[in-house]
Amino acid sequence: MEALFASAVGVLTAAGIFLILRRRTFPVILGLSLLTYAVNAFLFATGRLALNAPPVLNKYADVPYTDPLPQALVLTAIVISFGMTAVIVMIALGAYLSSKDDRIDMKAHDSVDAAPGEDV
Amino acid sequence: MTEFWEIVIAFFLIISGIFGFVGSFGMIKLKDPMSRLHAPTKATTLGVGGVLIASILHSLALEHRLSLHELLITLFLFLTAPVTALFIAKWHIHRHETPESLPDAGEDGKWATHAVPPEEDAPDQTAT
Amino acid sequence: MSLFLIAALPFLGAIFPGLLIRAGRNASASAAGLASFLAFTGLMIHAPAVLRGEVVTARFDWLPGLGLNANFMLDGLGFLFATLILGIGMLIILYARFYLSRHDPMGQFYTYLLLFQGAMVGIVLSDNILLLLVFWELTSLSSFLLIGYWKHLPAGRQGARMALAVTGSGGLAMIAGMLILGHIVGSYDLSVILQNKEAIQASPWYLPALLLILLGCFTKSAQFPFHFWLPHAMAAPTPVSAYLHSATMVKAGIFLMARMWPVLAGTPEWFYIVATTGLVTMVVGAVIALFKDDLKALLAFSTVSHLGLITMLLGFGTKVAAVAAMFHIVNHATFKAALFMSAGIVDHETGTRDIKRLGGLRHLMPVTFGIATIAALSMAGIPPLNGFLSKEMMLEEAFHTTWLDSHIVIPGLAVFAALFSAAYSFRYISHVFLGPKRQDYPHPPHDPGPGLWLSPAILVFLVVIIGLNSATVAGPVVSASAQAVIGGELPYFKLKLWHGFTPALYMSIIAVLGGLLLLGLHRHLERVWNTLPRPEAKAIFDAVIDVLTRLSRAVTDGLHNGVISRYAAIMIAFTVGIGYYAYATGTTGLPTRVPLEAPIIPIIGWICLVGATLAIMWFHRNRLLSLVLIGVVGLIVSMAFNYLSAPDLALTQISVEVVTMILLLLSLNFMPTKTPVDSTTGRKLRDAAISIVAGLGAGGLIYALMVRDFAFPTISGYHLANSYKGGGGTNVVNVILVDFRGFDTFGEIIVLGIAALVIFALAESVLSSNVRAYLLNRKPHWPQSGDSHPMMMVVVTRVMMPIALMVGAYIFFRGHNQPGGGFIAGLVVAIAFLMQYMASGYTWTIERQRFYYHATIGWGVLIAAATGLGAWFNDMPFLTSDFGYLHWPPLEEFEWATAMLFDTGVFLAVLGAVLLALDSLSRFAWQPGIQQEYPMDINPQRDAPPVPGPGPDTVIAVGKET
Amino acid sequence: MNHWIIAPIVLPALLAPFIIMVLRYHLDLQRIFSVAGTVGLVGIALTLTAQAAGGEIQVYELGNWPAPFGIVLVLDRLSALMVLLTSLLALAVVLYAMGSGWDKRGRHFHPLFQFQLMGVCGAFLTGDAFNLFVFFEVLLIASYGLMIHGGGPVRFKAGVQYVTYNLLGSTLFLFALGTLYSVTGTLNMADLAVRVADLPTEDTALLRVGAVLLLLVFCIKAAVLPLHFWLPASYSLAPMPVAALFAIMTKVGAYSILRMYTLAFGPDVAITQGLAGDWLLPAALVTLAIGAVGILGTQHIARMVAFAAIASMGTLLIAVSLFTPQATAAALYYAVHSTLAAGLMFLIADLVIERQGGRIDGMTPMPQSGLIATLYFIGAIALAGMPPLSGFVGKLLVMDAARDAGDFSAIWAVILVSSFITIVGLARAGSLIFWQSHDARHNTEPDPENEDKVIHLPPPEPMPGLTFSAVFGLVAGLIGLTLFAGPLMEYTSSMAEQLYTPQHYVDAVLKGGEQ
Amino acid sequence: MMDYAIYFTFACFGAAVMMCLWRIITADGVGTRVLALDTMVINTIALMVLYGLLLGTEIFFEAAMIIAMLGFVSTVAYARFMLRGNIIE
Amino acid sequence: MKLLRRVFPHPHLTILLTIVWVLLANAPSLNSVVFGLILGIVIPFITQPYWPDRPILRNWPMVVEYILVVLWDIVVANFTVARIILFKRDADRQPNWVCIPLELRSPEAITVLAGTITMTPGTVSCDLSAQGHNLLVHCLDAPDPDAVRDEIKHRYERRLKEIFE
């Protein structure tokens, strides 16, 4: 199971990074999503893997519990990365709509002088 | 007694397994997209339904407590699956069918998916 | 007067001219003059003591931790220089008042001038080499302003930049040298350093320190090969040239060499570096000066030459030479300042400084002629003027100095330079003032008022007086300063005109006669000179700076080329590399955990996950398909969480998944649905290689972590043990979120709230720009179907939405004890509203909306914060929770917990944030005039007969229909 | 119970939603509250600094849960000073933003600004590694919003890049935290220190990976080469007042390096030897060099200042990477200086851009050019580390502290050569912007080629009094920093001393004994 | 007896999930893909309930329920996107 | 009465929600009933604007009958369709469109009908006509479309008309 899990994390990471290295905003966002999965899974697994041991206290039986802390951390991380994704999607959209170009690269000399607070 | 219930539960499980399988298999086997649309209804109804019944029976008969909340899942699926199917069918009609290839829509003339408002000659909306 | 005050007065004075300029030019100049005068007076108060050989000090601990302290001392050397700086400064202030034109901002000028003066005074009074550095660099900066004063002249700007670059860089080198020196001695105080000659010269760091400090001195004093900046600094107004290049700035280097003479001089290194540089500079400057037609350029190169002379003297390392150097410093300052000022008068009155256009001015400008002639003769070394005296001493010393066992080199070259020196001095007199009167001066010249000629006249007076009576006039100062330089017993010397028939006298005679001869041959020599190839220093400097700039631009733009994929690739590769290095340099133990077995279901999940992920990479150009596949990945990840005992995570993941997907779909509606091919195969291979390595790294790392047990008990043991007891909940994850680590959650909802705000603000910004017009006129990606709000969807939503809200409430209430909680509940409720949006459309729904998203977010954060703050009333820390049980017969008991209230804040913030984000995105598609009257397009029950046109029952009132 | 410790976080966290809810449509009220809040923050920061000055380390246990199980805030000299620095910079920035009218060129400037302050202060105060991540995210996401404030295609595009790069950084942060947790089982920094010291040797490789990943994360924030690529475009394309505020963000990275690599992975900890020292110093040197080269190599004033910010981070990190008390004291002094100096220069850049455009080619004379040129001159002196301002002092301190390092000559050479390039670059830009614009040639001949490139600028700031007083305030700060270098250096030395005796911190947080 | 039935059903639904994935990847139209995804979600729900049955726990119920609810939303969103482009209009 | 209508805009929904709550709580205690009822009243009140009209169920026994019929049909159809999918060659199958003219007018009724058709394997409701008077159904294997139409109208639409109209 650990090997399966680790290899899945590896595949997600690799795929995420491959897409992040593309040159349009949309695949980059997809890549970031994949990478987020990977890192969330990674963080989750730092509590080690356990089957049928959810960290919900059982009043009636003495059962094992998996490490709850990484779960809480991952929850926070999921929420935060959701916010981040939403923002980058929106900025990417704004960038595309105002320049009609969804290339993620810029020119070295790009400056906002042409129109401060305005769109071209 | 337990054994009887186990057999009953096993029966429902096997039924559900078969229909779940058939549902997805249909998607592979059937060639035209409209027909494929029929496949998931099996997974939704007897497929999941069987498991849910088995689950209810399991808690009732083997754990001796009433647990009906699986019914909620059924409720959701029954409420939502038709809408899902409708949308996918509409997509198919929109993309692959013409008013001519469909049966006559009677006094209404067209099917709703094809009843697109006529193209306006590009009103200049920037003015407003 | 305290040395602090003397050093501070020019700086304080610098404030006033700029402010007083509104009161008139005289007020401004008077303020500047007054400041200088006060400082000068203060200096003179100390004169008796200093001339007695005492050292006046003032100490203030500024930054003792570093050894940078405001320690000042006034000895003979400092006194000599300070007198020159302040004395000539006053004359310059007077001169400038009448020199500058009505259009020049005079207040600025005096401000800069006094800043410069203060910096110079600071240098010569510093008893701390770091403090000296401060003033040293300040002179570079203030001279930059002075040289560039006429900002409309390109020459001024370039000259200023060149001066700054050269002298500033020298100053930087000096920083290093001074730090080394301080390190060797263990103190940065000059008075301490000057006591440690042996330690310094024995140190292996002596030579580097010497080189670095000399670099500073040479650049400042325009020594060869750094001499080129000085002539270009002549673009400054003449008062500036007169001040900077006679008595002050260029003398700073000389000053420092003299200052450090006791500890640095006396070694072969010192001799060969300093004396040789001085000698070469003296010769080169003198030769070039002869062929300059610009009056100020001529004077500039003569300055270079004389500075070389002084440097050479200091380089000799003998005590007498040091005395001669001191004497020549005084003399050069007087005649050179006078010469610059007279050149300025000529320029001012005739409108040109070009010697070729001048001549015959002696009748037109007799006063100026007199001043200039005396000063020039002094420069030429004609007795009985002061220039003669110090030149004699120089020649005498040169005669006795051997260079690499040669007795000829130094005396020979010294005479050669003196010869040229005489020649250009004579030329200055004859080609400007003698000869026939001309008719073609740019302005009709005449002598100026006393305001302009008074200053040079005073200086010329000094030239004569010192020459005639050197022992009484200059003697004490020269002695005192020389004593300070030498630091011990003064050698025998006598300042007088006649020493008898010494070798120096013959050399002097040769120089004067040769100078006359050269002047006679000037026309022919000039022709030869013009045919000689000579490197133009400015061109070289400009080329160097230009290359440097271009190179910088190429490096900067090449490195920061805006290609984020490259940035990311570098970052990832670097991270993996460093990470691997860290791993390889540590040790790892064997696995301690028995791995879990993998039954069929996880394997299937793995296959699906990997299959979907690979498919995303393969099909990523089809954006919609990759979204669908991302959905698969998300589904499987959340299943995995579920399977591996993390139900809360599964719930969160799947809900976030849906909202994210909706956001992406909403934005994809406005973006291209296909990604074109941008990358070459090579790039793809590179990217693939980086990705695979990174994937191996991440996977390998987590595997290595998972197979080993924790080395210590984790802190979560405490959470498990105290979740119910202390937090009142059985869902430990939730109790961690709202209680143990509630502060994280507080931050997290704020992140979400900010995200929504940013999205809202961005939408506002985009929609208020001309993107709006584009959006209104854009065509959809593909033809749209009819029936945008199908009846079935609407009807099902009417039932599903309340149920979904119910589920949300359920998830919320049970969260403390079972999987769930405010966050998931917020998402579920948001999705319930989203369902309504999708079913009946934005406009129809928003009209019926009863709460405002901004406020919802705000309330959420405030409630969460207020819950935290509530604890303050019990004097407990922020977020301290409480819980208990309520009992209402006949109902069973209810648990209450302040953590629930906190969770309510979370719930509201999440709900508001998600809806605000969706709402903002939805507004992109908004079209004017679309007023949707009905929740569904088709409804056979509806009373109103259908309107022909768009949809049967749809009232899509576009434009004209409203 | 000293609730002051959490005040710098709670105050902006309450103020921002209040502005959103109640004052959404009242810009004037927003401004009043925002300024009042920032002034309040300054007051709080002063109180905290006074409390911390004595050397006692105070711990605030959130939720009343004992460390290491709950989250703690820790107030020591360093965190107090950083909060104070943040609040002072913020005050100048908010005044400037109001005076220049930048705050009304988009929505929600003030709430985002307050949230940004919350994030920065939180990052300085927290004693928990994961909580540090959360505050990083808070300050980052607020910075995303501020960065694209005002909109425009280029700014949006730069925003996408900025967010992308930082998302990678955040991901790395999680990888690092996961690794550290997995090895040590704790998230509390003090507890981490205790456990790292006792770690069994078989786990060192994994711990080292976690530690170095964390270092890389902080290096991204601190813009260390080759992890600095996010900075030039985002700083130069952000609204300049925002960029001025961002001057503190890079310091968050430097702060975090100092904190973690003195507390948990300090120079005395054998397990993590060589992680920071080996490559951070060369990287910092290259950072400084590239920053300086960038100053000379750009044609836009904002970009130039951005590179100056990179260069200053290079200098700062040279001092940090020496990991000696003396060098750290120098680093802290330099950090204060470079924050104020970079902030000042960004504001001056805005004054120029608003009047003349940002291209360094001296188009036309600008109004108030004399005053602005003077300010530019002062800012340039500060940035280049020329006397008499604090930059020179800081540079001397750093060089002096490097004297005992083995390769001090390389350090000195890089610092001095970079200073030279910086001086040349700043002088070039200044003379083109302020002097060449007076050139008769430029004013008389309109360039037909550039006719279409004529820049239409918005009218200069509506409240120049406010903008200039903000700028003067920062100048005054730099002067004060110079005049009081002695006492300040004493204070930073005491901070460094506190940092290099981590046992006090550990004892304060863990109350002397773990669990 | 029951365990065998459970494993059989596991196998059936496992195979079903993989067939759905196959369909998602290989289908020629987006509609079919969305359909396959929807079916996959439903099969997953079955798997989850089944797993809960096997372990005798109710901890998976909420996830199954939420997925049933949300799967619908995403499917509708995809379909609306294909039909109208704008999913909220 | 008006007040009552405003407080209980959809009494059926209130009942449904209460049941949902009890099911969710998975424990038919007094606690959960009371709590569910409270939410069952509050939530329809909140969502009332989105459901402006108020459908009425007239014939409760018929509701039960309808549910039973549909469930039976689902079971039967499942087997039929499974046989088609598993054993019938694709070429032998006769997929077909069927147009069902509707007598139902209420959106709720039409929705239930369409949903029923979809949930019984073998048929899928695909579209309404432009004004909602006909329903388009697709059959997986229907050699005789008219028979399908008649059966649907007879088995389902007739009963729904009694329930809703």
Ligand code: NA
């Ligand atoms: Na909760």
Ligand code: NA
């Ligand atoms: Na608590």
